Amino acid sequence: MDNEKLKGLLAYISENISSWNEQKYIPRDGWLTFGKQGVIGVSMDREQGIKAFSELIAGFCRFKNVGLISSFSVNEIALTLLARFNSPQAAAAKAEVLEGRKNISMCITEEGAGSDVSAIAAEAAAVDNGFVLSGKKTMISNGPIADYFIVAVKTNKEVAAWRGISLFLIKKDDPGLKVSPALLKAGAHLMPLGEIEFENLKLTEERLLGKRNRGFEHLMSVLIFERTVISIMSTAMSEDALDSVMGYLSEREVFGKKLRDYQNTKMVMADLFSRARIMRVFVNNIMDDFDSGIMDKTDVIIGKIMASELLKDIIDALYRLYGARGYLASHWIANYYNDVRWINAGGGSNELLKDVLGNNIVHGGS
Ligand SMILES: Cc1cc2nc3c(=O)[nH]c(=O)nc-3n(C[C@H](O)[C@H](O)[C@H](O)COP(=O)(O)OP(=O)(O)OC[C@H]3O[C@@H](n4cnc5c(N)ncnc54)[C@H](O)[C@@H]3O)c2cc1C
Structure with a gap:
């Protein structure tokens, strides 16, 4: 750029x-x-x-x-x-x-439906010239500042979820929509998190996004992008964190010796640095695939799991190296410690993704 x-x-x-x-x-x-x-x-x-x-x-x-x-x-x-x-x-x-005049949020999660998207209870009933929507969505990133919401609801409860979910575009001012104030959360404070509730919200047919009952496929296709984004974010933050600790390691002395000269520090840094280098090569490959339009879904899942786990490990290790000062709320590492946790859950939790990946490995397929 x-x-x-x-x-x-x-x-x-x-x-x-x-x-x-x-x-x-x-x-x-x-x-x-x-x-x-x-x-x-x-x-x-x-x-x-x-x-x-x-x-x-x-x-x-x-x-x-x-x-x-x-x-x-x-x-x-x-x-x-x-x-x-x-x-x-x-x-x-x-x-x-x-243009930045409006913001948009993606609303899938409900109290009873997180990893299991098929469990969503929000629904839309077809009426003359449109649909009537009812339901509640939670944990919506940017929800309190969003003007548009892409909402996943059931439009056919008689069939398997992947054939009965549709996506709708809801506007902030639509009668029947309530947007909650920001929820209090553990970190990443600049991204407000909220809930939306819609009761008998009437939408014209034009608000249906894509084909009726095909929402699950659309969500799955954007999840590949979301996981790619998470790999990119996590790897960038990992590299930056490793870079940022260097000055401190060469300044801080413990028992008359610089922290960087302790074997423990060298081993920790060698391990984290090696993992970050390998991650960079892998993420660059994913980005090349993305740009060429041929994505390997398995690589994207591996990238999301490994990059977000590595970030968490790096923050944990640096938190220890910073000693007591890292515990002060004014220190970036203290904030990161909570801030990065959500990345393991976003885009499909790492446990869910390992389940999918492991299943592919032991049963074949990709
Ligand atoms: C900061 C933040 C922002 C978010 N933003 C959005 C958003 O914008 N839009 C949106 O729709 N949602 C959003 N979410 C919700 C997020 O997508 C869900 O948290 C995620 O899907 C997991 O759902 P859950 O929290 O209900 O956990 P659950 O699905 O209840 O899972 C509970 C535990 O079970 C584990 N688990 C799940 N499946 C398996 C499995 N197959 N095998 C073994 N263990 C498993 C999970 O890893 C977890 O540890 C956000 C969440 C956070 C924290």
Whole structure:
């Protein structure tokens, strides 16, 4: 991505991030600036390729703000899903999101349906010229600041879920929609998390995204992208974290000896650095595949699991190396310790993905 443009954007964020942190969300002005700089939807830009998105996220890492990276990325994921539909409603919403005038969230999870998407209870009944929707969605990233919600509901409860789920585009001001205030959470504070509830919400047929009862396939296809994004985010943050600890290791002395000169430090760093290098090669391969349009689903799952687990391991190890100071809320490592946890659950929990992967391995298939 254009270096000067990236520099300008990072300078703008640097000036504003403290006030964003206080508000606990990226305000409209921030999104409009992202839009003006052309970075919203950068991952869909065929010319630049997904590496431009990766460079942007690597740039964001300097702020040590997982909420910033997460909030931007989940908007990107929901936008990518929206962009698969070419109805006039979807196209109009896409244009607004690309410009940063509006935000969009993806709403699948419910109290009784997390990993198991087939358990969703929200439903839509067909009526004259449209549908009536009822249900509740929880754990919605950017929910409190979203203007559009892509919502997964059952449109046929008589068949297996993969043949009975549809996606709808709900607007913030639709009568019958309630959006909760931000939920209090453990970390990644710049990405607000919320709930939406819809009761007898009437939508015209144009709000149906894609074909009726084909929502599951659309969700599965965007999950591949979501997992790719998580691998990219996690790897960028891992590399940045390893880079950031170096100064401290060469300054801090313990028993008259620099921390970097202890064998324990060298072993820990050698292990983490090697894993991060291997991860980088693997993630670069996934990005190349993405740009060539031929994704290996198994590689994407492996990438998501390994990159997010590695990030967690790196943060845990650095947390120890920083000693007591790392426990202060003002220290980035203390924040990261909580902030990165959600990445293991997002895009399909690592346990679920290992189950899928293991099943493929022992029973064959890909
Ligand atoms: C910060 C954050 C942001 C989120 N943003 C969104 C969003 O924007 N939109 C949205 O729809 N959802 C969102 N989610 C929800 C997320 O997708 C779910 O948390 C995830 O799908 C897991 O569901 P669950 O939390 O209900 O856990 P459950 O499905 O109840 O799982 C409980 C435990 O069982 C494990 N488990 C699951 N399946 C298996 C298996 N097959 N084998 C063994 N163990 C298994 C899980 O790993 C977990 O440890 C978000 C979550 C977080 C934390």
